[in-house]
Amino acid sequence: MPLSTSILPSFPEGLPLAPIATVSYKQLLDGNHNDASRVLEAAQTHGFFYLDLQGAPEGDTFLSEAEQLYALAKDAFASPLDEKLQFALERGVSLFGYKPTGTVKTTDRSQRPDSTEFICIAKDHLHGVTPSRLYPPPIEQHRPLLQSFTRHGHACGMLILRTLASRLGLAPDAFTRLNRFDQPSGDHCRLTHTGPHSADANNVLGLPSHTDFGSVTVLFNWLGGLQIESPSSISSSGSSSSSHESEWLWVQPLPGHAIVNLGDAMVTFTNGTLKSAKHRVVPPLGSQGAADRYSVVYFVRPHNDVPMRALGEFDRGSGLAAAAAAKAVAGKFSAGLEEGEVLTAGEWMRRRAVQLGN
Numbered sequence: 001m002p003l004s005t006s007i008l009p010s011f012p013e014g015l016p017l018a019p020i021a022t023v024s025y026k027q028l029l030d031g032n033h034n035d036a037s038r039v040l041e042a043a044q045t046h047g048f049f050y051l052d053l054q055g056a057p058e059g060d061t062f063l064s065e066a067e068q069l070y071a072l073a074k075d076a077f078a079s080p081l082d083e084k085l086q087f088a089l090e091r092g093v094s095l096f097g098y099k100p101t102g103t104v105k106t107t108d109r110s111q112r113p114d115s116t117e118f119i120c121i122a123k124d125h126l127h128g129v130t131p132s133r134l135y136p137p138p139i140e141q142h143r144p145l146l147q148s149f150t151r152h153g154h155a156c157g158m159l160i161l162r163t164l165a166s167r168l169g170l171a172p173d174a175f176t177r178l179n180r181f182d183q184p185s186g187d188h189c190r191l192t193h194t195g196p197h198s199a200d201a202n203n204v205l206g207l208p209s210h211t212d213f214g215s216v217t218v219l220f221n222w223l224g225g226l227q228i229e230s231p232s233s234i235s236s237s238g239s240s241s242s243s244h245e246s247e248w249l250w251v252q253p254l255p256g257h258a259i260v261n262l263g264d265a266m267v268t269f270t271n272g273t274l275k276s277a278k279h280r281v282v283p284p285l286g287s288q289g290a291a292d293r294y295s296v297v298y299f300v301r302p303h304n305d306v307p308m309r310a311l312g313e314f315d316r317g318s319g320l321a322a323a324a325a326a327k328a329v330a331g332k333f334s335a336g337l338e339e340g341e342v343l344t345a346g347e348w349m350r351r352r353a354v355q356l357g358n
């Protein structure tokens with residue numbers, strides 16, 4: 001039985017939910033046009049959708065691996081802090097390893113620090129694309145599970161990217177060729193843990209609001225807390241208005257489903273035609289607030305030597321709002337760059353990781 005219906009407190013009723021679409025992995029594999037269209041529509045509106053993984057063998061396996069990683073996360077985060085810190089990631093040097101709470105850049109008005117710890121495990125380290133670092137013992141003991149999960153995560157991302165390319169009238173490999181599994185990249189599996197929040201719920205955020213910076217994120221979570229910014233609270237210039245607070249909508253975890261969103265790289269490749277939505281994690285409400293929250297994520301990122309610029313097909317722009325969105329993303333990376341200078345994906349990811357602290 002899936003975790004969420006067996007041992008975890010249920011998602012509270014009456015919260016404003018994000019009206020995001022559901023797409024079937026099996027239908028995408030079978031080439032169903034309706035599901036493919038929903039992926040494109042989601043990528044242009046909310047930037048998020050549910051992916052129903054049930055009913056396709058690869059999807060079912062991926063799902064079961066995510067649940068096994070939930071158990072692994074529980075085990076790995078249970079170690080004392082000083083042991084976990086022996087495997088800490090080195091900000092600005094490597095994105096991979098253990099990140100303690102309180103190190104992510106604060107972005108909300110009240111500047112609440114993050115209360116989430118991560119273990120980020122590189123696809124390259126698991127698959128011998130580059131030499132590995134040492135990870136905490138529970139991770140090292142489960143390399144085969146992580147190898148399989150990262151293969152499935154990447155394959156899932158490639159299915160989404162092929163679907164988007166074909167719905168946009170591009171060559172089927174227009175995006176997948178920028179995200180190769182066998183090339184060094186920032187792809188990784190992230191395990192996250194946020195402790196029970198009940199006592200200090202007003203003083204911390206699980207994760208401050210952010211956009212992901214790669215191509216595709218495939219997320220599994222089991223408790224509430226994830227919120228996305230409502231498209232109606234974003235001005236036509238593509239950025240959140242500074243004159244009012246954003247409206248945040250809850251994403252309720254659904255058994256059997258992953259939550260998929262696009263990152264900033266896809267905004268850049270498509271000149272703003274596709275969207276990377278802002279999201280954050282707040283303390284879960286109701287009885288869920290007293291539980292430990294874990295999530296399991298696969299981040300697909302362009303491989304390191306990909307130039308971070310719009311594909312030729314999008315050179316001539318795609319409307320004002322799209323151009324503004326692309327410019328907003330470019331602004332996050334532009335410090336110290338010459339006019340027209342293009343970063344490689346490796347440098348792009350490094351800059352963003354330094355800025356955000358993860």
Ligand SMILES: O=C(O)CCC(=O)C(=O)O
Nearest residue numbers: 192212221226281295297
């Ligand atoms: O834990 C979650 O639900 C979201 C995590 C997330 O947004 C991230 O790790 O970038």
Ligand SMILES: [Fe+2]
Nearest residue numbers: 210211212279
């Ligand atoms: Fe995220």
